[in-house]
Amino acid sequence: MEGASSKGKKELFWVLNHLTFLEAQARSRKTEAKQQPSGASQLKERVEELKKQRDRLKAEIEVHQSLQKLRASLDKNEDADVSEDSEKSKLLRLMAKQTQLKDVLLAHHLLGGYDVVKTNEDKSLCFSLPTAYQGTMLDTYHVEIDVKRTVRISRHSVPPFIDVERLAKETNMQENIRGFLDALSLHLNAFSARKQQLKLVKDLHKSVEVLESNALCSLLVLLLTTPKERTALLCSLDYSDLTRSLPTRVSVKGEETDLSDSPQWQKNVALLQETPVHEALTAMRETRHII
Known part of the structure; x- marks a missing residue:
């Protein structure tokens, strides 16, 4: 300047x-x-x-x-x-x-709107990547990038199940730091959103039992109960696209049959794929499909 x-x-x-x-x-x-x-x-x-x-x-x-x-x-x-x-x-x-x-x-x-400070005697830049979901601020992660010689990640607070080094290679961080930060921010916000949805399911739906979930919140298995016959249903949500907070595949199974293609449950399956899981469960409870 x-x-x-x-x-x-x-x-x-x-x-x-x-x-x-x-x-x-x-x-x-x-x-x-x-x-x-x-x-x-x-x-x-x-x-x-x-x-x-x-x-x-x-x-x-x-x-x-x-x-x-x-x-x-x-x-x-x-x-x-x-x-x-x-x-x-x-x-x-x-x-x-x-x-x-x-x-x-x-x-x-x-810089794409990222907060950044100089560190290590101006040899590195430390970027802050905040996450939010539905207007609620969640966790903030930090990535320190060495820019003095070869551009590389020196340290970070990103969860280990998000492969930061792989993202750096895929986005060519050497020549496009902002592209790398955008991709990482997308993954972090999607992860925080899935984690927040899981928390809301546990807080808002006491009758729904969480049978399985993983650290990345990319797999969720719920035990649902129908109101009339009190039949237990197994609902599986697969979030294979880690840049999204909605599942790519949903299945609902009874004791012996797969209900995903049944006329009664097709709408619910579509609802679970298009709506955050805690909101979809609320709608299913209001229509008396689950308790």
Whole structure:
């Protein structure tokens, strides 16, 4: 950014020098212009216009330099060497904060919205990946990436059953850190959502027994009970797509038969595939398919 500012200053000074040259060139033609009244009038207007442009550019350079000074003091939490009572200084301070905020927002956008801090004497970047489900903030995970030489993962707090190294290779983290973070965030949010759904099943549906689940929450086996015959049903949910929080396959079995294709249970199976499991169970209980 400092390089860009330096380049901008050079361009402004070049314009000023060029305007000065044009002004001198106009004066050198003054004698000839006197012999041509209409031309003299045009040249005079042109000179005045160039002077105004020069004055405006000088003012812009002064503002730019003041902003750079103020931004440096804001970054260091120091007071700038300007009068606090001056309206000009207040405006400059406001403009400095605005440009500072724009830079922060730009960096935030380039990083995909991930919070990042420098670690290990600026040799590594530590990214925070928060997870949420249905408006509730859940766990936050951290990944530290060494960027000094070869880009690599130095440490992380991601659960071991999510293969971080495999994701890094698949997304070509060497050249696309944001792509890797997006993929990892997708997996983490899906995992947190499945885990939260399992928690809600246990909290909201006391009559439903969780017979089996794994650490990744990619497999869920529930024991359901019908209200009339009090028949026990085995409901299996397979979340083979680990980037999603909904199952890819659902089966419902009675004591001896598979009920998944029966007219009575087809709607429930579709509901379990298209709706979070705790909400699907609530709907099935309201329709008196389970207790």
